[in-house]
Amino acid sequence: MEGGAEFSLESEAEGSARLRLSGPYLISTIGEIDQNLDAIGDSISAIDLSQVSEIDTVGAWVICRLSRQHSAQVVGASERAQRLIDAVGASSSEAEIRPPRLPLWERASERMGLWVQDGAQSLVGVVGFLGQILIASFSLLRHPRRFRGRALVRQAELVGVDALPIIGLMSFLIGIVIAQQGAVQLAQFGAESLTVNLVGRITLRELGVLMTAIMVAGRSGSAFAAQIGTMKLTEEVDAMRTIGISPVEALVIPRVLACTFMMILLGFYSSVVAIIGGAVVGDLLLGIPFWNFLERIKDVVPTYDLWVGLIKAPVFGLIVGLAGCYHGMKVRGNSEEVGLRTTMAVVSAIFAVIVLDAFFAVFFTEIGWG
Structure with missing residues (x-):
């Protein structure tokens, strides 16, 4: 799409591929190709950002996600893009989104205690x-x-x-x-x-x-x-x-x-x-x-x-x-x-x-x- 975010895959040796991104990777443009990027099943060795014209935090987050999924190296990034990618990557966490569920007797006791306290x-x-x-x-x-x-x-x-x-x-x-x-x-x-x-x-x-x-x-x-x-x-x-x-x-x-x-x-x-x-x-x-x-x-x-x-x-x-x-x-x-x-x-x-x-x-x- 003209003026939108685009990508292409270039085959390399040993069955790997290079993912080349182009265009603006902004919150207003990336939504149209986000699902296509997730659907990529090839083994990606590198993500080339040399043709990315603009990037924001959402674009940096998508690139970090792809890099982690495929263990790919990010290359060709501009100074601003690299700063955003480093900041987003540093803020990522592998911690569990939900805390571990306590046993029933502990949850029941805790809830009863809270009821008594509130009462x-x-x-x-x-x-x-x-x-x-x-x-x-x-x-x-x-x-x-x-x-x-x-x-x-x-x-x-x-x-x-x-x-x-x-x-x-x-x-x-x-x-x-x-x-x-x-x-x-x-x-x-x-x-x-x-x-x-x-x-x-x-x-x-x-x-x-x-x-x-x-x-x-x-x-x-x-x-x-x-x-x-x-x-x-x-x-x-x-x-x-x-x-x-x-x-x-x-x-x-x-x-x-x-x-x-x-x-x-x-x-x-x-x-x-x-x-x-x-x-x-x-x-x-x-x-x-x-x-x-x-x-x-x-x-x-x-x-x-x-x-x-x-x-x-x-x-x-x-x-x-x-x-x-x-x-x-x-x-x-x-x-x-x-x-x-x-x-x-x-x-x-x-x-x-x-x-x-x-x-x-x-x-x-x-x-x-x-």
Whole structure:
């Protein structure tokens, strides 16, 4: 090709050949003949560069590669070409690209140790973050004018009011599923009427609050982490510190308070809607009139079941809010970290909520609220 890199083979004695290169050997020209050079199968004794007009680092690297493959001597190189070839050749290494793979038991032990270390560091970080929130809360109590009431109202709207449709739909469907599946199983014992007890107790005590907490973690906890994490990347958090505004007071406390208080209302709302869903199934499939179903709820569900749900709700809301804000404040480096921390916020919040729910189940059973 005119103006491009070219090569030719010239036979010599004893079955060897001389590879003669010509033209510019640059990154912009060498790509068209690189595969042809690799395909050369003859024994090359020398690589002649006397007709190479220009050369760069890529060209020098290709020549060094050919020289090593064929144990050929480079001849006819200009002073600049020789300097590049010597520099590239000196930087080459025969070391393994990948390190040797350790045995399984060593890799498993190492990975487990890293998990334990990361868990301990995360625990220390969460405790320190909670301490920052407590210090900021006491500071707001001393200076109540600094409290951002509008931010609290806005976050309460986002966490609570805007979540009513999706949580209502989810709870209604859960109530339908519990009533339908419960009735099918209880029918084997002729106890379909106990479906009212099943729906009322399991929604008020467990599933209403638990499913709401999971939904809030996926909806609001992730939003907290993404919002604060983005502000960290754009240095808005650092700018707030520079002008004397505490990011914990301005960003974290309103979100945590909104999530904590709105979880009480959302949990109760979820339980009520789930009971209504169960009442619909009772009216359509079990022959229990809708209003009779709701009336019987008051008789068969103990009052302490309602209190169990209302006690767990703010604790779950606090956990979700803390997880979202903590991981948002931990964002560093680049935008990929925002997605990673958002995922970690949701996963850690849901995990903590389920663990605490198991603890509450044992605790309330021990005190006679089982």
